[in-house]
Every structure is written in C-alpha cells, then in structure tokens.
Amino acid sequence: MVEPEIIKNAQNGDREALIQVLREIETHIYRTAFYILGNEHDAMDAAQESLIKIYSKIHLYEEKALFKTWIQRIVTNVCIDKFRKKKVNVSIDEHEMVIKGDDNVEKEIISAYVAKDIEEAIAKLPEHHRTVVVLRYLQDFSYNEISTSLDLPLNTVKSYLFRARQQLQKLLHDYQKGGVQG
Known part of the structure; x- marks a missing residue:
C-alpha cells in the first residue's frame, strides 16, 4: 500500500x-x-x-x-x-481465456471454470453479503477492518460472513460432491 x-x-x-x-x-x-x-x-x-x-x-x-x-x-x-x-x-461477463501450449492446459481450463463459477456464486449473494465476502476473501481485510470500512458492528460483519458462506456452500454444492462434469 x-x-x-x-x-x-x-x-x-x-x-x-x-x-x-x-x-x-x-x-x-x-x-x-x-x-x-x-x-x-x-x-x-x-x-x-x-x-x-x-x-x-x-x-x-x-x-x-x-x-x-x-x-x-x-x-x-x-x-x-x-x-x-x-x-x-449483477451478471458476470464472459472472460476471455488464453490457453498456453503447456502440460497444464487441462488444469488451467478447469481452474478458469471454477473461478468463473465462484465469481457467479458471489454475484448471486445479496449486496451486503457480497460486499463482506469481497473485502474478507478477495481483499484480505480483517473483521475489524471490514467493520470500520462499512461502519457496521463487528458481530454484524461476522453474521454476514457466516450467512454468505452458507449461501456460497449451497450455490457451489456440485463442487462439494466431487466437481461439476461438463
């Protein structure tokens, strides 16, 4: 910073x-x-x-x-x-994917699809849940920093994150069962 x-x-x-x-x-x-x-x-x-x-x-x-x-x-x-x-x-735009000619192409493709599915799942969260998820997991903010940034009580931040994780688990349940088969 x-x-x-x-x-x-x-x-x-x-x-x-x-x-x-x-x-x-x-x-x-x-x-x-x-x-x-x-x-x-x-x-x-x-x-x-x-x-x-x-x-x-x-x-x-x-x-x-x-x-x-x-x-x-x-x-x-x-x-x-x-x-x-x-x-x-909210809708996630399709991201262009560049495939490089190496041995890990399949892993890169799978990783890109997983990342896109996660982005789409986050986008489906209610605004307040999405915001705390972005700050916590994508920006690495502490609970206190999120609380300060959003002017929310610390327990509210924890509650939003708990509920957001529950919703993400439901939205991403296929991955918990061993992945999504295309």
Whole structure:
C-alpha cells in the first residue's frame, strides 16, 4: 500500500504525491468495484468516481484509520450507491481465456471454470453479503477492518460472513460432491 509520508505530502498539496497515491490504489479500487458490481463497465465507472472522491477528499483522511480502510469505505459506498440508483441485476461477463501450449492446459481450463463459477456464486449473494465476502476473501481485510470500512458492528460483519458462506456452500454444492462434469 501507499507509504504514509506520500499520503501526508498529498494531503499537503503535493501534486506529484497525490498522483502517486492515485496510481498505487487504482488497481485495488477497480478490483473491489468489479467484485462488488460484477461487470467491467460499472466497475470502471465506480473506480473512476472513487478516485475522484479520494482526490477531492484526501485532505480529510485522518491517520487514526488505516488508509486502505479509508479508501475501501469510499469505493464500497460508491458501489452501494450505484446499486441503489440502478437496482442492478449483477451478471458476470464472459472472460476471455488464453490457453498456453503447456502440460497444464487441462488444469488451467478447469481452474478458469471454477473461478468463473465462484465469481457467479458471489454475484448471486445479496449486496451486503457480497460486499463482506469481497473485502474478507478477495481483499484480505480483517473483521475489524471490514467493520470500520462499512461502519457496521463487528458481530454484524461476522453474521454476514457466516450467512454468505452458507449461501456460497449451497450455490457451489456440485463442487462439494466431487466437481461439476461438463
């Protein structure tokens, strides 16, 4: 993540530091937006909107919170706003798969299908469950960081994750029985 000194310089008006901060976080922001929103177009819009908010509000960041938690709250709120405005039904776009000519082609193909099935299962979760799953398992946030990012009580975060895991188990039950046969 971004060095605290660079963040401080950005807050003090150093344009180069601000550009560096935005460049270092843009991939992280896009990835979170993509997993929450489920498609590239909306994720790009949300990432851009999040970067603009971070750009305009970086002076409000206080060091008592982790910077990654602060930016995560912004991107998550932008995504939630997009859901509320559009009442979107999430769908996972088909991902192009490049097959390389090596001995592990079959494993790569199976892995790509499993990853796609997992993405689709996550996309089927209710918004609040999907958000905590993305933060916990895809962004490696701790329970406390999720609680802070989403402004939720810690027990609510734990409850959402528990219910989300239960739903994912139901959605992915074929894999528990030894895999899906195409």
